[in-house]
Amino acid sequence: MPNFFKKPTMSGHLWIIYVISLVLLAFIWYYQWTLGMMMTLFLAASIFYSVRTEQNMINETEEYISTLSYRVKKVGEEALLEMPIGIILFSENYKIEWANPYMNRFTKDDTIVGKSLKQLSDQLIAPIKEDESEVWITVGDYKLQTIIKKDERLLYLFDRTKQTETYNLYKNEQTVLAIIFLDNYEEITQGMDDTAKSHINSQVTSILNRWAGNYGIYLKRTSQERFVAVMNHEILKKLEKAKFEILDDVRELITDQNVPLTLSFGIGVGPISLPELGELSQSSLDLALGRGGDQVAIKDDTGKVRFYGGKTNPMEKRTRVRARVISHAMKELVQESEKVLIMGHKSPDMDSIGASIGILKIAQANDKQAAIVLDPNDIDTGVQRMIEEIEQDEDLWQYFIPPEDALEMVTNNSLLVVVDTHKPSLVMEEKLLSKTEHVVVIDHHRRAEEFISDPTLVYMEPYASSTAELVTELLEYQPKKLKLSMLESTALLAGIIVDTKSFTLRTGSRTFDAASYLRSKGADTVQVQKFMKEDLDVYIRRSKLIERAEVYRDGVAISTGNKGETYGPVIIAQAADTLLTMSGIVASFVISERKDKRIGISARSLGDINVQVLMERMNGGGHLTNAATQLEDTTIEDAKALLQDIIDEYFEGGDTE
Numbered sequence: 001m002p003n004f005f006k007k008p009t010m011s012g013h014l015w016i017i018y019v020i021s022l023v024l025l026a027f028i029w030y031y032q033w034t035l036g037m038m039m040t041l042f043l044a045a046s047i048f049y050s051v052r053t054e055q056n057m058i059n060e061t062e063e064y065i066s067t068l069s070y071r072v073k074k075v076g077e078e079a080l081l082e083m084p085i086g087i088i089l090f091s092e093n094y095k096i097e098w099a100n101p102y103m104n105r106f107t108k109d110d111t112i113v114g115k116s117l118k119q120l121s122d123q124l125i126a127p128i129k130e131d132e133s134e135v136w137i138t139v140g141d142y143k144l145q146t147i148i149k150k151d152e153r154l155l156y157l158f159d160r161t162k163q164t165e166t167y168n169l170y171k172n173e174q175t176v177l178a179i180i181f182l183d184n185y186e187e188i189t190q191g192m193d194d195t196a197k198s199h200i201n202s203q204v205t206s207i208l209n210r211w212a213g214n215y216g217i218y219l220k221r222t223s224q225e226r227f228v229a230v231m232n233h234e235i236l237k238k239l240e241k242a243k244f245e246i247l248d249d250v251r252e253l254i255t256d257q258n259v260p261l262t263l264s265f266g267i268g269v270g271p272i273s274l275p276e277l278g279e280l281s282q283s284s285l286d287l288a289l290g291r292g293g294d295q296v297a298i299k300d301d302t303g304k305v306r307f308y309g310g311k312t313n314p315m316e317k318r319t320r321v322r323a324r325v326i327s328h329a330m331k332e333l334v335q336e337s338e339k340v341l342i343m344g345h346k347s348p349d350m351d352s353i354g355a356s357i358g359i360l361k362i363a364q365a366n367d368k369q370a371a372i373v374l375d376p377n378d379i380d381t382g383v384q385r386m387i388e389e390i391e392q393d394e395d396l397w398q399y400f401i402p403p404e405d406a407l408e409m410v411t412n413n414s415l416l417v418v419v420d421t422h423k424p425s426l427v428m429e430e431k432l433l434s435k436t437e438h439v440v441v442i443d444h445h446r447r448a449e450e451f452i453s454d455p456t457l458v459y460m461e462p463y464a465s466s467t468a469e470l471v472t473e474l475l476e477y478q479p480k481k482l483k484l485s486m487l488e489s490t491a492l493l494a495g496i497i498v499d500t501k502s503f504t505l506r507t508g509s510r511t512f513d514a515a516s517y518l519r520s521k522g523a524d525t526v527q528v529q530k531f532m533k534e535d536l537d538v539y540i541r542r543s544k545l546i547e548r549a550e551v552y553r554d555g556v557a558i559s560t561g562n563k564g565e566t567y568g569p570v571i572i573a574q575a576a577d578t579l580l581t582m583s584g585i586v587a588s589f590v591i592s593e594r595k596d597k598r599i600g601i602s603a604r605s606l607g608d609i610n611v612q613v614l615m616e617r618m619n620g621g622g623h624l625t626n627a628a629t630q631l632e633d634t635t636i637e638d639a640k641a642l643l644q645d646i647i648d649e650y651f652e653g654g655d656t657e
Contacts, residue, residue, distance in 0.1 A: 086144070086157030090117055094125050103157070106139045124155075136160070172234035177277040178267040179285045180208070180219075180227040183293035188261065189224075203253055204261065211246045215239065236269065236298075240308070244296050247309045251294065262294035270301025291446035292462040292624070305449050307613060323470075326459045327477035330440065333457060334366045337415035337438060341406055343373035343428040345421040347380045347569060350531065351466045353387075354495030355419040355442065357488050358471035360399055365482035371399050373406045373428045381538060382570030386491060386531045393487050403429035410435040417442065420467040422460065423450045423621075442470055444499075446612060448621045462623070465511040468495030472514040489523035494531050501577060505625060538571060545575040545590055556609070556647060557585045560636050561592030569600055569628070576604040587611060591639050599631040599639045609650070617646045 021043055029036030086106065089098040094117045103112060107120070117124045120139060127135040128148055135146050143164040147156040182204065189197050201224070208227060212219035215238060218230040231239075250263045266285025268277040280299050287305065288297035295309030334340055340363040344352030356372045363370035379387055391397050401409070406429060410416070416432055417440045424430050433439060433452060440457045444464040464470050472492055475482060484492075496515055500507045503515075519525075545567070549559035557579045561567055572590040579588035587605035594600045601618065603611035604626055611627040618639075620629020631639050 084159065086155070086159075088112075088117075088155040088157065090153050090155065092153070094118070094128070096120070097153075106142050106144070106157075106159075108140075172232060172237075174233045174269070174271055175274065175277065176231045176233055176236045176267060176269050177274070177281045178229040178231065178265055179281045180229060181264045181266070181285055181289065181293075182225040183262040183264050183289070185225040185261065200261070204250065207249055207253065208246070211249070233269065236267070240298075240306075244308045247294060247296070264288040264293045265296035265298075267296065267298040268300075269298060272301045276301070287447055287449075291448075303449075307616065323473040324477045326457070327474040329457055330362060330474060331366055331478060333415055333438065333440065334363050334368050337368065338411055338413040339409070340368050340370035340415045340417060341373060341410055341432065341436075342370065342417045342419065343406070343432065344419050345423075345426045346375075346428060347378055348374070348383060348420075348428070349380070349495075349570070350383055350386060350491070350498045351468050351495035352420040353383060353390075354491040354493075355467040355471045357396070357491050358468065358475055359417045359419060359442070361475060361482060361484060361488060362471075362478050365478045371401045371406065371409065373403055373432070374400045375403055375428060378428075380568050380570050381535070382568070382574075383531075385533065386494065389487065389527075389531070390491070393485075396485070396487060403432075406432060407435065412436055414438065415440065418452060419443070419471070421445070422452055422458075423448060424452050425450060427452075442467055442474075444470060446621070446623060448616070463508065465506045465508065466496050466499035468492045468499070469511055469514045472496075472517060473510070476517060484518075484521040486522040486524060486527075489518045489521040490527045490531075493518045493523040493525070494528045497525075497528055498532065506623070541567070542571050542575050542578070545572065545592070546578055549579055549588070549590075551585070552644060552647065554651060555584055555586035557582070557588045558640065558643065559588070559590045560640055561590075563593070563636060565593065566595050567592040567600070569594070569602065572600055572602040573604075573628070576602040580604045580606065589643060591636055591643070593636065594630065596630075597632075599634055599636060601629050601631070601639065601643065603627045603629075614643075614646055614650060618642065 028039055084102060085100075086103045087100040088096055088103065091097050096112050096115050096117065099112050104110070109115075112120060117128075121137040121144075123135060123137040124146070128150055131150060133148055135148065137144050137146055141161070142159060143161045145158040145160045147158075149155070185200075189200065192200075205221065208219060211217075212229065215231070215235050217235060220228050222228055244265065247263055250261055253261055264285060266281045266283070266288055268280025268282075268284060270277070270280065272280075280301070284297040284299040284305070287299070288295050288307075291297075291307075295307055298306045298308075340359070342356045342359045342363075344356055348356075353372075353374075360370050360372055390400070410432055412435070414436045415438045416436050418427055418433075419442050421427060422441050422443045422445065424433055427433065437456075439452060439455045440459075441452055441455045442459045444461055444467050446462045447460060459470060459474075461470055475484070493515060496511060496518075497503070500511060503511065515523075545559050545561060548561070549557045552558045559575060559579065561572075572592050576588045576590045579585055579590070587603070587609040589604075589611075590602045592600055601615065601620070603615050603622070605611045605624070607625050610624050612622050612624050615622055615627035615629045618629045618631060620627060622628055634642075
């Protein structure tokens with residue numbers, strides 16, 4: 001107990017003074033008894049006064065302590081029962097044992113004692129079990145900040161409703177900037193007279209102005225194909241809830257050429273300055289266009305991106321002028337570099353290998369040393385026959401090197417060309433990206449959030465059938481001394497044929513032009529068929545996957561491999577392709593275990609269902625009709641359940657993010 005609460009006594013130094021006084025008094029009595037008498041009376045009076053005064057102080061102190069103890073106790077009771085803080089004591093099985101009266105304001109019940117914490121909020125028990133110290137919960141219309149004292153089985157709850165409302169009001173009023181782009185306006189209006197152009201402009205402007213007026217958006221047209229929209233965060237949430245129906249409204253506007261117009265949105269969000277918002281919105285628009293257009297890309301200040309739309313196959317709109325410009329830029333980069341290194345993605349397919357060979361020929365045509373990076377331990381059975389054929393051609397095989405040799409060979413002045421992918425995590429050797437300042441990306445996939453940083457040149461065309469098609473066009477504008485052997489041209493043609501499923505999917509007029517050019521250089525279609533041949537046991541394994549397929553809903557087929565049985569990405573992709581040829585199937589998904597302990601999913605569709613956005617929800621990607629993903633730390637059953645939930649949301653909620 002603190003000294004403050006001990007019973008007061010006469011001070012020690014006073015007793016010493018009295019003892020000394022008595023000794024002196026004895027001497028005075030001995031020598032002068034009259035003076036001693038007087039001093040004795042004086043000392044007695046002094047002692048009496050001191051004792052009385054100290055006793056009064058003791059009484060007053062005891063009375064004060066008694067009063068203070070009462071007040072402290074009373075304050076404690078009032079704090080416990082009347083302060084605006086919720087207090088709950090709960091049992092080991094999470095039953096509420098006691099709650100202060102303040103908790104009654106959050107519920108309609110007279111008392112919550114005896115009820116489970118889950119009845120109060122299903123957001124409470126899990127954080128307690130996970131030893132969290134704080135959690136925010138919702139009880140009715142209230143937002144409560146909850147401090148958890150697990151050892152004492154005690155909760156403190158603070159009403160943060162007004163604070164949350166103020167924050168939401170602040171957030172809802174934040175400025176959002178959007179750039180709207182008419183994807184194919186230039187292509188559609190080519191050759192039109194002024195009257196027809198004016199009619200299309202009037203229709204598009206009318207639709208957008210009506211849409212902006214309905215949502216309270218400020219809209220300004222800045223050019224024939226570009227608009228700027230200013231709104232707040234609350235309006236953006238309404239647009240997201242409606243899945244940006246304006247995309248469908250504009251797409252339904254069919255032109256005289258029977259080609260639908262499409263829109264792309266680039267939206268910047270966040271508590272940042274207007275110039276930074278402008279940069280975010282432009283970056284988002286570039287991302288939306290890089291993915292094929294007809295969609296919305298929303299990027300916040302943290303770099304996180306959300307997507308809506310992307311329902312249609314991208315319209316082929318690249319021009320030979322662009323191909324020639326890129327080819328000349330490639331020529332200059334090759335000539336200025338010390339050497340050229342080429343790599344595709346991990347577990348390369350025929351498109352990746354064919355495109356790599358094409359870039360190798362561009363380097364050789366410009367008299368530069370070049371090599372293709374290929375990991376001999378990462379070759380799938382689907383390209384084994386092509387690799388075996390290349391190995392027999394010593395003139396070509398000598399330019400294939402393993403990743404470790406490439407790391408020793410690369411210099412800061414080397415040119416690194418990445419084909420058939422743009423994701424750093426998927427390239428053959430990611431370390432090479434940081435070894436040189438000159439990186440070129442050539443790809444036909446829709447652009448994802450993950451992208452190689454600071455590339456020198458990017459040639460991404462999601463409208464192309466394959467990377468081999470893009471590289472073939474670049475070859476046409478290289479020096480005339482460029483010579484393609486039969487095997488080299490066949491490898492490029494094989495990449496096109498495989499990615500188009502023998503010219504049935506994602507095939508445009510330019511695809512046939514590229515194939516025609518390769519045929520003129522000696523490409524052998526019979527050899528391509530030999531490359532694509534498969535072993536009987538592979539065929540049987542794929543058939544077993546197909547046999548396990550079941551129709552989930554609305555023409556969506558889902559097949560799963562047996563637990564413990566691994567399949568390569570090529571086999572599950574082929575199984576998904578085969579399922580898509582079945583009557584009534586509009587989309588197919590094949591799920592299986594992989595050798596790397598991950599769960600692989602291959603997705604295909606005929607275009608009615610955007611499998612790209614479905615796979616992006618599972619951290620994958622691809623095209624509208626062709627996509628895939630790999631999941632870690634999960635099982636086939638859990639992956640299937642997650643896929644089914646995403647498919648349900650797609651059908652029930654319209655478009656997906």
